[in-house]
Amino acid sequence: MTATPTPIPTAGQTVGPFFHFALTYDGDSELVPRGAPGSVRLHGTVTDGAGEPVPDALLELWQADESGAVVQRAGSLGRDGWTFTGFGRSATDAEGRYSFTTLVPGEAAPFFAIAVFARGLTHRLFTRAYLPGASDALLERLDPARRATLLAAADADGLVFDVRLQGDGETVFLDFGDE
Amino acid sequence: MADGMTTERDPATGLERQPVIDEEIRETSHKYDVAGFEELQPRRDYPPYRSSLLRHPTKDLQQVDPEGIELWAPVFGRRDVGELESDLTIQRGGEPIGARIVVTGRVVDGEGRPVRHQLVEVWQANAGGRYIHQRDQHPSPLDPHFTGMGRCLTDAEGRYRFTTIKPGPYPWRNHHNAWRPAHIHFSVFGTDFTQRLVTQMYFPGDPLFALDPIYQSIVDPRARERLVATYDHDLTQHQWATGYRWDIVLTGTHRTPLESDFEEDQS
Numbered sequence: 001m002t003a004t005p006t007p008i009p010t011a012g013q014t015v016g017p018f019f020h021f022a023l024t025y026d027g028d029s030e031l032v033p034r035g036a037p038g039s040v041r042l043h044g045t046v047t048d049g050a051g052e053p054v055p056d057a058l059l060e061l062w063q064a065d066e067s068g069a070v071v072q073r074a075g076s077l078g079r080d081g082w083t084f085t086g087f088g089r090s091a092t093d094a095e096g097r098y099s100f101t102t103l104v105p106g107e108a109a110p111f112f113a114i115a116v117f118a119r120g121l122t123h124r125l126f127t128r129a130y131l132p133g134a135s136d137a138l139l140e141r142l143d144p145a146r147r148a149t150l151l152a153a154a155d156a157d158g159l160v161f162d163v164r165l166q167g168d169g170e171t172v173f174l175d176f177g178d179e
Numbered sequence: 180m181a182d183g184m185t186t187e188r189d190p191a192t193g194l195e196r197q198p199v200i201d202e203e204i205r206e207t208s209h210k211y212d213v214a215g216f217e218e219l220q221p222r223r224d225y226p227p228y229r230s231s232l233l234r235h236p237t238k239d240l241q242q243v244d245p246e247g248i249e250l251w252a253p254v255f256g257r258r259d260v261g262e263l264e265s266d267l268t269i270q271r272g273g274e275p276i277g278a279r280i281v282v283t284g285r286v287v288d289g290e291g292r293p294v295r296h297q298l299v300e301v302w303q304a305n306a307g308g309r310y311i312h313q314r315d316q317h318p319s320p321l322d323p324h325f326t327g328m329g330r331c332l333t334d335a336e337g338r339y340r341f342t343t344i345k346p347g348p349y350p351w352r353n354h355h356n357a358w359r360p361a362h363i364h365f366s367v368f369g370t371d372f373t374q375r376l377v378t379q380m381y382f383p384g385d386p387l388f389a390l391d392p393i394y395q396s397i398v399d400p401r402a403r404e405r406l407v408a409t410y411d412h413d414l415t416q417h418q419w420a421t422g423y424r425w426d427i428v429l430t431g432t433h434r435t436p437l438e439s440d441f442e443e444d445q446s
């Protein structure tokens with residue numbers, strides 16, 4: 001094998017305001033049908049540095065199944081109602097709210113991986129929505145106020161996880177060493 | 180201050196004028212050159228792009244090794260993407276208006292390995308710079324034969340290919356008389372979720388590059404230029420379409436590659 005120079009990663013750009021017609025689709029936020037056994041709602045509000053809702057954000061959810069296993073099955077765009085693929089999308093509404101219907105990942109995988117895109121956000125952000133009461137090395141490293149931003153809270157509908165892009169209670173966003 | 184107002188803002192729209200934005204872009208660019216530290220990604224805090232002001236984190240990102248699910252990417256297949264979805268010129272029962280183009284390239288990871296059988300999504304304005312999106316108020320006609328969205332799966336060498344029409348530049352309200360250079364939005368997955376990328380592809384020689392705070396939010400000139408496709412006459416098809424080539428490089432994989440990731444190398 002001949003040595004080739006390491007290619008340089010392509011820069012990101014904002015998703016812009018007009019992504020809905022392309023990136024959202026029927027059933028995008030329903031990883032399982034509403035009311036399916038074991039289904040739970042993961043939802044929240046995306047807010048900006050002024051505390052205002054962000055009505056043109058897109059959240060992607062990527063998660064393990066109920067046994068904690070990573071799923072490698074097609075069908076996230078063309079859902080058949082039976083196959084759990086672990087991936088979904090939810091665009092925020094006029095009040096900045098997103099909502100997924102999904103399963104709680106198994107014990108081996110205590111968090112939902114989340115990517116955040118928005119108009120005004122030049123490059124995607126990663127975060128984790130941990131299950132209530134979760135603990136791991138990352139959470140332990142954070143001071144309590146920062147840690148709280150990564151913990152979903154149980155409510156009557158399921159789990160609440162708000163995303164604050166800036167300011168008071170700013171969500172902890174992650175750098176996997178690639179930024 | 181009244182004078183300052185009239186020179187800095189357009190009296191009719193109340194929006195800041197282009198020279199105000201130009202000056203900020205220039206200043207940031209100069210500071211970047213002097214600092215001598217390479218930045219490959221856009222600044223999330225980039226004031227000339229006014230919408231970034233309240234939408235960028237102010238705290239440092241938390242360094243962490245990816246774990247579990249983050250080391251994998253969702254899988255997409257024929258159930259998700261139809262063969263015809265890569266041709267944006269045949270979706271609405273008639274020929275869209277505009278210059279037909281072919282856009283193709285490879286998606287590779289940070290080590291140069293092809294990202295195989297993975298989802299690529301694109302969306303764009305029509306030839307007149309108008310999106311089908313309801314909130315696009317640009318007074319330019321919609322094209323009944325063009326939606327401006329497409330999808331495909333990369334092949335075994337990581338190649339994607341779309342047939343579309345060349346999008347027009349379009350105005351926006353970042354400042355007075357703000358126009359985006361013509362672009363196609365791209366959404367790409369890798370083999371790890373950490374490689375997730377949404378970006379924009381531009382066309383060579385666009386006169387709006389220097390004026391556009393979104394393009395300029397990538398402060399490194401070479402990193403910006405990597406978003407500009409190359410005109411490729413070998414891709415251009417006789418009596419049919421001109422061709423553009425644009426390769427996409429994702430960040431490196433964090434997962435130790437499995438034997439199965441390489442099995443197609445032999446084929």
Ligand SMILES: [Fe+2]
Nearest residue numbers: 016304362364
């Ligand atoms: Fe756009």
